[in-house]
Amino acid sequence: xxxEVRDVHFSYGRIKAxxxxxxxxxxxxxxxxxxxxxxxxxxxxxxxxxxxAARGEGKVFGYDIRREQNLIRRSVGYxxxxxxxxxxxxxxxxTSYFGELSGMPHQEAMKRAHDVLFYVxxxxxxxxxxxxxxxxxxxxxxxAQALVHDPKLLFLDEPTTNLDPRGRLEILDLIKDIATDxxxxxxxxxHILPDIESVCDSVVILNxxxxxxxxxxxDLRAADYSLYEVRIKGAGDGFRDRLVACGCRVDETEDRLxxxxxxxxxxxxxxxxxxxxxxxxxxxxxxxxxxxEDVFARTVGVD
Amino acid sequence: MARxxxxxxxxxxxxxxxxxxxxxxxxxxxxxxTFRKKNFRLLFAMSFIPAVVYLVGVYASERVEDFKFMVRxxxxxxxxxxSFFKSYFTLDPLLFLMVMLMVFAGAGLIADxxxxxxxxxxxxxxxxxxxxxxxxxxxxxxFVLLLTLVPGLLLFIFKLIFAASFDLLRSYPWLPLxxxxxxxxxxxxxxxxxxxxxxxxxxxxxxxxMIFTVYLVTxxxxxxxxxIFKSPYFALLSIKANLQQTGAVLFGQxxxxxxxxxxxxxxxxxxxxxxFGVLQRRVRGVEVVK
Numbered sequence: 122x123x124x125e126v127r128d129v130h131f132s133y134g135r136i137k138a139x140x141x142x143x144x145x146x147x148x149x150x151x152x153x154x155x156x157x158x159x160x161x162x163x164x165x166x167x168x169x170x171x172x173x174a175a176r177g178e179g180k181v182f183g184y185d186i187r188r189e190q191n192l193i194r195r196s197v198g199y200x201x202x203x204x205x206x207x208x209x210x211x212x213x214x215x216t217s218y219f220g221e222l223s224g225m226p227h228q229e230a231m232k233r234a235h236d237v238l239f240y241v242x243x244x245x246x247x248x249x250x251x252x253x254x255x256x257x258x259x260x261x262x263x264x265a266q267a268l269v270h271d272p273k274l275l276f277l278d279e280p281t282t283n284l285d286p287r288g289r290l291e292i293l294d295l296i297k298d299i300a301t302d303x304x305x306x307x308x309x310x311x312h313i314l315p316d317i318e319s320v321c322d323s324v325v326i327l328n329x330x331x332x333x334x335x336x337x338x339x340d341l342r343a344a345d346y347s348l349y350e351v352r353i354k355g356a357g358d359g360f361r362d363r364l365v366a367c368g369c370r371v372d373e374t375e376d377r378l379x380x381x382x383x384x385x386x387x388x389x390x391x392x393x394x395x396x397x398x399x400x401x402x403x404x405x406x407x408x409x410x411x412x413x414e415d416v417f418a419r420t421v422g423v424d
Numbered sequence: 425m426a427r428x429x430x431x432x433x434x435x436x437x438x439x440x441x442x443x444x445x446x447x448x449x450x451x452x453x454x455x456x457x458t459f460r461k462k463n464f465r466l467l468f469a470m471s472f473i474p475a476v477v478y479l480v481g482v483y484a485s486e487r488v489e490d491f492k493f494m495v496r497x498x499x500x501x502x503x504x505x506x507s508f509f510k511s512y513f514t515l516d517p518l519l520f521l522m523v524m525l526m527v528f529a530g531a532g533l534i535a536d537x538x539x540x541x542x543x544x545x546x547x548x549x550x551x552x553x554x555x556x557x558x559x560x561x562x563x564x565x566x567f568v569l570l571l572t573l574v575p576g577l578l579l580f581i582f583k584l585i586f587a588a589s590f591d592l593l594r595s596y597p598w599l600p601l602x603x604x605x606x607x608x609x610x611x612x613x614x615x616x617x618x619x620x621x622x623x624x625x626x627x628x629x630x631x632x633x634m635i636f637t638v639y640l641v642t643x644x645x646x647x648x649x650x651x652i653f654k655s656p657y658f659a660l661l662s663i664k665a666n667l668q669q670t671g672a673v674l675f676g677q678x679x680x681x682x683x684x685x686x687x688x689x690x691x692x693x694x695x696x697x698x699x700f701g702v703l704q705r706r707v708r709g710v711e712v713v714k
Contacts, residue, residue: 218453224440226438298433
């Protein structure tokens, strides 16, 4: 396992950011998913040693997160969420500078900076001052500085923030390429479900500082329930209560679509029986493909 | 914009080294970035004028007959001894030029990193807080030592060369140590002063104004208060007066202000400790809002 974390707690004053997080993450691309304030960025910062865990322990590549931060940082590349750069530098100087700070010799860092800047798509603008870069270019630049020392593991914190749809797809393509073809493990923190779904093999869902669900994407999708989308006419409260009494979970979306999670082995006809018993008409009944969104909705709840 | 992946990613074959001096890249980058500023280059060149004038003084001291008409009434310039070096190190224009160099070279050192959220990039590397601060301090030390230690030692060496004798060294064997000690004191003070102010704001311009104003205001306050209350102790409020007081002691000269010089050392030390405490709080990988 590249990352092992056990019972990690952290609070910002009275607000609990992490409340007993226990994780084991292995190969490939892993998504760290959760609503805003779930503790995703805090967990990344604790793994890098920016913040000290109040309780609990953790290891990255076998190095202790409290005592061996420098060894961890050698093996890890970090792409922060915020815009960050060093004023007055061009992309080549910036990227090679952080390569040097990671422990690369000056010449090697310079050579490598050119390579990674071409890789992330900034080859043509690598001599431009960073102050003149657009939001999308700064995002790529952050990825370049994270890759310059050829890390074994990449922490990407909200990598598609501030990007237009095309830029977002290009960054996701890059991340996919890094994780699948380049053999670099990637931990992507995001609250954007499609991003995680398109890039990651496995996912950890954080909610209110706790691990709400964890596992391979395929396993989570193949959950022990069937999902049906239902629209009804009539007062739905009784219908919903009746389904819940049968052991189903029912979530309602903003456009009044009911998502009924039917436990394995239960007959779908029970939905119709419940409708008949509570005097509502079923106008729409479709078996739905379970997506990460459904898994997320089931574990975190639907707004 | 270039198409992504037009050149593929390849793994780096080299091995990351554990640096003896992890702050070295910060120093070289800091100095390079500073020299890119046009205004700074002009100011930097100007700040060597006092050293050149003193070098002429050293030369003239060995050619008194030739330069008699020039050095009339300026015995300080041609009597080369501890007082000569003390006068160079505590020279008003030199201290002022150093402050101006700090304005251009030091104001943005931490302020720019705070403004552009660069600290988290630094601390995501195998770099501790003390390495980061050492790197930033080294940039300031580089410039202060270039204006103090280097000219001080060169003036001493040139005096030995022009005199073609070791009389100066024989008479004052401790003088090179005094030069080193005062240069280090000035360096430690200006490092603390500049980094402290640079860490207090995200705006480099505010910091530039602060570096200049604090130095000036403390001296003006000393002038006004000592004028009103007729007490030399108000010199303790002035950065310049404290540096001149300590400089005089280090060169074995009578302090310019009538109070124990140890008080000036205490004031400067206390300032440096406060600066260090503030830097410890202000410089961190992430800003934690509680």
